[in-house]
Amino acid sequence: LTGDRLFAPIFTTDDLLAATGDAAWLQALLDAEAALAGAEADCGLIPAAAAEGIAACCQAARFDPQALGRAARQGGNPVIPLVAALAAEVAPDAREWVHWGATSQDILDTAAMLVARRAGILIDADLQRLAGACAGLTRTHRLTLMAGRTLLQQALPVTFGLKAAGWLGGVDDARRQLDAARAGLAVQLGGAAGTLASLGEDGPAVLGAFARRLGLAEPPLPWHTARQRVSALAGALGTVAGTAAKISTDVVLMAQTEVGEATEPTPGGSSTLPHKRNPAASAAVIAAARRAHALLPVLFTGLVAEHERAAGAWHAEWEPLSELLALAGGAAARTADVIDGLEIHPGAMSENMAASGGVVLAERVALAVAARTGDRAAARVAVGRAARDGSGFAKALSGDALVGAVLDPAEIDELLDPAHYLGATATWIDRALAAHEAEAW
Amino acid sequence: LTGDRLFAPIFTTDDLLAATGDAAWLQALLDAEAALAGAEADCGLIPAAAAEGIAACCQAARFDPQALGRAARQGGNPVIPLVAALAAEVAPDAREWVHWGATSQDILDTAAMLVARRAGILIDADLQRLAGACAGLTRTHRLTLMAGRTLLQQALPVTFGLKAAGWLGGVDDARRQLDAARAGLAVQLGGAAGTLASLGEDGPAVLGAFARRLGLAEPPLPWHTARQRVSALAGALGTVAGTAAKISTDVVLMAQTEVGEATEPTPGGSSTLPHKRNPAASAAVIAAARRAHALLPVLFTGLVAEHERAAGAWHAEWEPLSELLALAGGAAARTADVIDGLEIHPGAMSENMAASGGVVLAERVALAVAARTGDRAAARVAVGRAARDGSGFAKALSGDALVGAVLDPAEIDELLDPAHYLGATATWIDRALAAHEAEAW
């Protein structure tokens, strides 16, 4: 809202700031006006020369967003002053054809779709980059053992490749959701109340030409108060942001001083502590996702629009939609940067698992004991007791009356080898990579 | 959260309450356990007789949700006590095969998908019913004139059929979004950390059999911390709720005492005012949508899950997902009830438009004036002045120096006939109905 270049770059990229900022919106508004005039000329409604003259003036650099914003206060949207300013730019004989037959919302909604399309291309590219980085880690670390952790407790052995495969599957899903939403981006053109009455018989033809000129979908009917396209986009962007933040959260947790399994490629410093290597990029992604998710209700609530144009719901969409694009895309981009260069410390991964004395194999030992004794409950109790024994898991298992009776120390040692208790890890990895590669992307 | 049968029926249906309530969840959890045992028997991992014995005990009526809930406090989820209770029900020799190889989250996530599938069928049926009712109104009122209103001000003439066509298009979109999300409902099975290690080589085969038995999709890999399926569902349900609330908002506004264009089929009374005919159902839908939209961030934030199982994010999903299903579906159902029996008052619609003296045709008059004078700006100013003149729009137009000079009173009267300034209304109606009918639903 407030021109935050001081903070914004932390949460998003320069490209996305440019694609969703004032200048981009202004150009999108102007592109909509130019395409409208063009479409009307295509249909013989206005002179081709007028349309060309209008299009020639539709350059953001000719207008001042700050002045337009201030002038917009009165009427509640920036199109009203923009149309006046644009008319003043064009030659007198073309002037009357500026904004012909359209209402402010037509231009703002269409501009929003253009902004979303342009930002969507960037976001998709960042998701592709992120998926590629996840796939790379999946392949490289297919066999890199680490502790799988649930509720932040070591649970079972996994490989880092499997963790990365889970990230990859999520990113691919998020891309698919975003793809579907992007396919719904459509022009809006309805005139003052959706009938395009001022265009006489030609409304539908102009709508079609407008869509073709802008390369957006042509809706079956105007969608000024049917905002499902916006809510679909919002949902997909929420998924993108959350998907990035899941990965970043794992990075922050692995980067903890006591865990030390991963380091961001270019960790942040501290203004006072010389030794700090903060996972600053991942923290920024987590923050971006929190902010992105908070914006969702505004955009879904926008569905609840009164009659033929909402008194407030619509106005509340513009900036949150821009922010959501910038934040979700920023989250994807920065996560891609981090994952692309993530330093992995396989030594720390195995040491962390070893430091807990093999308790991540407790399930396996219990199953082995139960297989011999036939009493799963008793096996669980015995193994659980050994896991909490201070003397070390292997020793406690050997010393346990029940366990020691059915497993000898060598068998226990073998059971405590995490490399042989990975279950379907390899299959999941293969399936995630195959699904990723099978996409027609 | 708190057993609110005192309030819940206001916001949703008995069917949805049943489909998303305790008993439904409990049965879904048990269905997941039964299918798991069955799938393991299919793969030769456990005896078929044990699987049958377990399945026979998987009946919600055998268990007490309140007691399970209380016992769940300690471990943080109800599957832990349920597994113990189920094991106590089955014959001793099948007991060890209960929940074999699964973790609590496998059962809870799969149950959530079953609950969503069952509720989804109901919601889809209500959306179909709502779309049908909107289509009916669209056809019946194709030519019923009314004022189109923007920012709650009369703007241009439309027909009520066009308004209903806009509703229809939105409902069809919402159904499409929900369909896509429902297609993603999949079983979850990964064991303690996603590897299904306790099932040895057979994990992937069991996953496939589990999916087949439950009729849910088989995911490429476990999705315990890849929650994109949940966020997609949440987004679609948010769209459903908002779509219903847009229609209900229009009904509330048309039902205003001063507007009187529509009446709910069975308006609510007041505890004190004998004359009140409250649009109580529509108010309930609006309330349901507000509550539904508030739940979205929790479900999107659920994407941000730590490592192989979240400490809190996952736990925060269960009830909001149930509520969202009940609220979104309830909104669709009650809106369908209202639209199905909505009383439309065409007389009031034309009187309201007439009462404002034809100003909804101001655009048309201005265009006509501009066509003759060539000065669009001056025409707008003159017509706007006439519209705000206290003496009546037609009279003021005739008396205006500019307008009166180019239009005679008969021409003005003709221009003020709303039936001939409907633009593409018929086309939009046809396209909305055609799109609706073309769906393979």
Next chain:
Amino acid sequence: LTGDRLFAPIFTTDDLLAATGDAAWLQALLDAEAALAGAEADCGLIPAAAAEGIAACCQAARFDPQALGRAARQGGNPVIPLVAALAAEVAPDAREWVHWGATSQDILDTAAMLVARRAGILIDADLQRLAGACAGLTRTHRLTLMAGRTLLQQALPVTFGLKAAGWLGGVDDARRQLDAARAGLAVQLGGAAGTLASLGEDGPAVLGAFARRLGLAEPPLPWHTARQRVSALAGALGTVAGTAAKISTDVVLMAQTEVGEATEPTPGGSSTLPHKRNPAASAAVIAAARRAHALLPVLFTGLVAEHERAAGAWHAEWEPLSELLALAGGAAARTADVIDGLEIHPGAMSENMAASGGVVLAERVALAVAARTGDRAAARVAVGRAARDGSGFAKALSGDALVGAVLDPAEIDELLDPAHYLGATATWIDRALAAHEAEAW
């Protein structure tokens, strides 16, 4: 986020944009650095000349927020590059005392409090102005009759003065909540982990001097991960925004073409409809409140901060807090503008009530009938039936067997006079005005 001067002025004021924008934040960060150096000089920790030298350089105009923002990407906050840039500005011998003992969060949190304090003064003034305008309308329209409406149906007679008194009470409450939150604005100073270890014994003394110099409260201990001050502020601002939007919603509803009871002082035009007088300011306030309320969870979630500095939660606060200040204050300011100049149409108010034939007195008639017959239920039914009779309420009442038997037409006419069924209206108005005037504001 994205420099939206194109949209921002619609939702807030130039003053608030200035108070919460980049330049204001930058100056606040510098004010914090200057005060820190000053406080340390006060305590004899650093040379007074160094503190003065630093303070002299602490002018926003010397620094480029865009460049700082970009440099902030790496470390995740703008203080790191700002400290470097500030050090480069000061004389070499003062350089080492820049940011002495502080961490980035100390400066950012303290700056946030300064921004909030400055914006808070503006918001409070706008609330005062709004309350004054409401009090004015309350006094002027103490006896202006209008229909009270519940669920948008005419219910009982009220006066417009009572409606305005209700607005007034709400605004006064909101001011009180904001006052309490503003009293909690405090400096933050804890050093890298809250201990101020680098200041040796002098930490607490420096904290006190820092607070005195900035005129903010001195907290008992650093609050880097105890964000209750922020959540209290967020809650109060949410109340402010919602309070303004309630008033604006009433204005939009009264301004409807079919209702016509109020007109905004400078209604918005349309880009295409010459007659439109849109309640554009009120729509903008409604939009601002929707956006403001969406921001609340981010700021409350900020309470959930890991250990001694959050990885993301803290970073997610800066911009939403700025936006919330701008939006809540903007909502208050624009509502004050509207209410200050609101055109009230008492004629339309009484006509609207009359047009419904006196049904707003249905309760009164039913009570009168019941008083004579002793059967409240039967009276309600009879009066309700009459209210829905097409022939006019008074006539239907006279013609009703039950009502006609106990009330003659003259009594019915008297009962249908709204001016004598206002109950405690005058008392409520007096109490609201008295409470308003009693505030020590």
Next chain:
Amino acid sequence: LTGDRLFAPIFTTDDLLAATGDAAWLQALLDAEAALAGAEADCGLIPAAAAEGIAACCQAARFDPQALGRAARQGGNPVIPLVAALAAEVAPDAREWVHWGATSQDILDTAAMLVARRAGILIDADLQRLAGACAGLTRTHRLTLMAGRTLLQQALPVTFGLKAAGWLGGVDDARRQLDAARAGLAVQLGGAAGTLASLGEDGPAVLGAFARRLGLAEPPLPWHTARQRVSALAGALGTVAGTAAKISTDVVLMAQTEVGEATEPTPGGSSTLPHKRNPAASAAVIAAARRAHALLPVLFTGLVAEHERAAGAWHAEWEPLSELLALAGGAAARTADVIDGLEIHPGAMSENMAASGGVVLAERVALAVAARTGDRAAARVAVGRAARDGSGFAKALSGDALVGAVLDPAEIDELLDPAHYLGATATWIDRALAAHEAEAW
């Protein structure tokens, strides 16, 4: 919404479920009806015997919440059927005085305040218990050294007592905010549109008597569409929930397998892993806070109420308010349980700090070097380089050209003793405890 005893106990207490559940609401509604009749008798409006007769029937056990809920569907609130059911219970001659002069909202709003008051007492007690537990840990662990962590990286030494003091300060703040909101809980009584017209001259007197009988505040005027009391309560409860979740997040992080500094008193087990000691209670608190924070916008949006009764906004408040009370209180209660019995492992705390080789003293070393060389920047660089050296921090420092030149190994060792770099830790602890003890609680 859906009777979730299967899940609810995980997130809240039996007491709070009881205080906010159906039976509690039903009793609160009946208490309001009884007090209303009593107040009217106090003012001579209705016979004392009738009031007593009504009060005698106002027992929740006489009514069926499920049946009332279903009957409420039509009118949109449960008071309409409840009044009918209550009238049927009372003696015929008292029947007409049931609900005399009130509207449904009067009863529901007043009941909501009663529910909030009863739940508020429980929540306050849990906050007191939590504060007490935090104060206990603060005192006990005043000198227990541990690493302070920022962005989850070890930063500087702190004591666990200081961390607990920070928790304590937050809990005390949250209690203060809740106190202020609880003081605003007031009766609502306005009749159909706020005028209490049906009570003639006696409205204000009845309002006063109603408040006295229920022990709630008397508002200056009815607040049916001035919901600042509700938003203030919502804000305070959001602070309570977030405060609890901050503490629980720290517990989850300290309980990590690799950190091992704390263990929940009764950790949760796993359905499959015998060794797991899940921080299940803390995870549940985190989940409760996420859900609580999501509810805030609904309650703030409730401020935006149309005219004299909202069409949806008001209806959307009941269940979210109940849930918010249960979730915020549940979060406080379960956190109190955990903190009260938290096992602290001071050995692990010092080992974790030692394992990173003293880098948490990097700031101290850098300051010492700078003090001797006069070049803070160079000192920071040198110390940072040593911190990242694989050979151990002390050794790397000694070997560094710059550091080694000004500090000998004994000095370095002394500087690396965390017990002597705690800054104001003792002061903060004393101040937090003093502030806690000074409260008149």
